Amino acid sequence: MSVLPTAAPEEDPLAAELAALSAPAPANFADQVIARWVEVDGPLGPLYVAFTDRGIASVCPVAWVDGADRFAESFRSRFGRPVRPAARPPAGLAAAVRSGRGTGLDYDLRAVGEFDRAVLAKTLEIPRGEVRPYSWIAREIGRPRAVRAAGSALGRNPVPILIPCHRVVRSDGATGNYGFGAERKVELLRTEQVDLDEELALGRRGIHYLASDTTGVYCYPSCAHARRITAAHRVELATPAAAAAGGYRPCRHCRPA
Amino acid sequence: MIEDLPLRLSEDLEAAFPDVVGAYEGAVYSTALRMSGRPEDAADLAAEAFLRAYVALRAYPPARVGELQLRPWLLTIVLNLVRNEARAASRRPGQVPLADHHRPAPGETPDEGAQRHDGQARLGCLLGQLPEAQRTAVVLRHVVGLPYGELAQAMGCPEGTAKSHVARGLRRLRALIPEENR
Numbered sequence: 001m002s003v004l005p006t007a008a009p010e011e012d013p014l015a016a017e018l019a020a021l022s023a024p025a026p027a028n029f030a031d032q033v034i035a036r037w038v039e040v041d042g043p044l045g046p047l048y049v050a051f052t053d054r055g056i057a058s059v060c061p062v063a064w065v066d067g068a069d070r071f072a073e074s075f076r077s078r079f080g081r082p083v084r085p086a087a088r089p090p091a092g093l094a095a096a097v098r099s100g101r102g103t104g105l106d107y108d109l110r111a112v113g114e115f116d117r118a119v120l121a122k123t124l125e126i127p128r129g130e131v132r133p134y135s136w137i138a139r140e141i142g143r144p145r146a147v148r149a150a151g152s153a154l155g156r157n158p159v160p161i162l163i164p165c166h167r168v169v170r171s172d173g174a175t176g177n178y179g180f181g182a183e184r185k186v187e188l189l190r191t192e193q194v195d196l197d198e199e200l201a202l203g204r205r206g207i208h209y210l211a212s213d214t215t216g217v218y219c220y221p222s223c224a225h226a227r228r229i230t231a232a233h234r235v236e237l238a239t240p241a242a243a244a245a246g247g248y249r250p251c252r253h254c255r256p257a
Numbered sequence: 258m259i260e261d262l263p264l265r266l267s268e269d270l271e272a273a274f275p276d277v278v279g280a281y282e283g284a285v286y287s288t289a290l291r292m293s294g295r296p297e298d299a300a301d302l303a304a305e306a307f308l309r310a311y312v313a314l315r316a317y318p319p320a321r322v323g324e325l326q327l328r329p330w331l332l333t334i335v336l337n338l339v340r341n342e343a344r345a346a347s348r349r350p351g352q353v354p355l356a357d358h359h360r361p362a363p364g365e366t367p368d369e370g371a372q373r374h375d376g377q378a379r380l381g382c383l384l385g386q387l388p389e390a391q392r393t394a395v396v397l398r399h400v401v402g403l404p405y406g407e408l409a410q411a412m413g414c415p416e417g418t419a420k421s422h423v424a425r426g427l428r429r430l431r432a433l434i435p436e437e438n439r
Contacts (some may be wrong), residue, residue, distance in 0.1 A: 014431060017380055018399035025286035025303060030278045032304035033311075080312040082274050 028053070035079070036086030037072055043099035045190055047161060050075045050083050051090050055106030057081075059159045064180050078158070079111050079184070100128035101161035101193060112158065115146070120154040126167040128192050130222045130254065133171035140255065155179045161188075173203015202236070209256055211235040211248045218243045223254035239251055267323035270314055278307055281328055284401045285335050291396045292339045294385045300328045302342065306335035328403070329410035336393060336411065381431045391426030 035057060037050040048071040050058040058075050065071045075083050096102050103124055119140045126132050129159050137150045154165040160179065166188040170176040176194065178185035189196055202208070202221055210226040211218035213233050218240075219226035237243045240250070240257035250257040259280050265273040285306055290299035310331055314322055384392055390412070397403045397411055398419075409419040 014427065015399050018395065019402065021381055021384075021396075021400045022287040022402070023290055024284065025282035026300050029286065029300065029303070030275060031281050032300060033307040034275055076271075076315070081308060082271060082311055084271070084275065186392055207405050208395075 002027070022060055033082070035075065035081050035083040037075070037083050038086045038089045038093075039068070040089050040094055040097050042161070043100070044161060044188060047097060049089065049093060049162075051086070052081070052108045054108035054110070056093070056162060057108040057111070058161055059162050061161065061180075064184070093257070096162060100164070102159075102164065105162065108160060108173075109158070112156070115143070116153040116156060118143075118152050120157060120159075120163050120165075123154065123157075123165055123168060124163050126164055127224070128164070128167075130220070130224065131162070131169045131175075131193060131194055132169050132191065132220065132232070132254070134168055134176070135171055136220075136255070137168055151177070156216070167192075167194075171184055171203075171208060173200045173208075175199075205236075206238050207236040208239070209237040210242065211243060216248055217251050218248040218256060219251040220254045220256050223251055223256075225251055225253055260439075262327055263323050263325050266314060266325075266367060267319040270322070274311060274314070277310075277327060277331075281331050282307075284328060284403075285331055287401055288332055288335050288396060289339060290386060291381060291400050292336065292393065293342065298342070302336060302338050306331065306338050309334050309338070326407065326410055329407040332397060332401070332403075332407075332411040333413065340389075380434075383430060386433060387426050387429055390422050391429060394419055394422035395426035395430065399427075 031053040035050050035052045037048060037148055039046050039048055039062060041047075043167075044061065046062040048060045048062055048068060049056060050071075057079065059197065060071050060074075063072070072083050075081070090105075096105050107120075109120060112120065119137055122137050122140050127153070134151050135144070135147045137154075138144050138147045141150075143149070149170075154168055155177065157163055157165040157179065160166065166178060167186045168176075169189075175182065175185050175189060186196065199221060202210075208220075209218045210221050210223075210229060212225075212229040213235050213236075217225065218235075218237055235246070235248075237246070237248070243250070262273060262277060262280060266277065282303065286299060286303040289302040289306070290296060293299060293302060314332075316326075384395065387395065393412060394408065397408050398405070403411065405416050405419055408423070409416040412419055412422070414422075
């Protein structure tokens, strides 16, 4: 490289010692700077996924964006980070996309605020085939009044599908808004076998919970436990207060109260 | 080729940027390491410096990118980051301010403090006792190996000033090293 213009440093022991203080960057340093993207197949169609050395940072269904270049460019401008194609997807990604369970993956949510991160971490817990109201997220993260803020945070979710913000819906049984369009949310939930017609029909009648008179437990209607209740033992409830009055306790799985 | 990097960046930023990281990661990392004195943070600081550079490059007109002196420009960015991080750390309660990492413990002479570390860490520790401008000049000149022209650019000062910071820094450093090790 550059030839030093003055005194030859190797003649000076101190200069030689100082030169020895220079250190190579850690192995794979470039991965701390430059993200990678891959395309992976899933039951909801192929996805573009961008990831850093810390984890998954951005997801977009291939069908929702005009090509990989556009996905890469929107990643660069949103996150201020370069991205180039990856040779292979990060470990566990393909399995997570196939199963609809993103819980085992690492996420890089450094670009996201603390509140949003709490909302997204909670959303990750909602199983495939089930939905929760916005108010559930707010209550579960200890901010029961921040229902609208939780909705806004989900609208900014950088890793949709994997962190299933489409599984958070309005408490009146309607599916509500979605960052990529409300009709896509409906499409995703139908693919995951959520009975949206039932959700809406119950909501219209003011029914928000289902209980079993044999177990004495009440659930959100989409909870796996609620779906197992036979018609003869199914009790419809409007509020947690009504449930408590009837002697029912909240389900430990879907935690309706 | 390092010489045509600015031109290639101005033509295709995304294609050339990985080569910028490859060419200068050692210089940026060494500067972060020896200026902060915190091996545990040096890689993060260096990575952040490259990300700042990337965002700036995206916003610059190509003509400006093509004329950049990349190495001193990148080093200015990492120097600012280290300085800001030190300032922020000194404001955070419960954390040891960055500069104090270099200082001897109460009751220790500077050299006894330095003796707690061995070999390279010891000299790195002594560097931390130089005033900032002298430490910057010595690190960029003798650790990173910058020519005086680039050193002056990175520090944003005239070349003569940069040279005198180096000379005074070396003199002070020698005075800090105990007799038997000189």
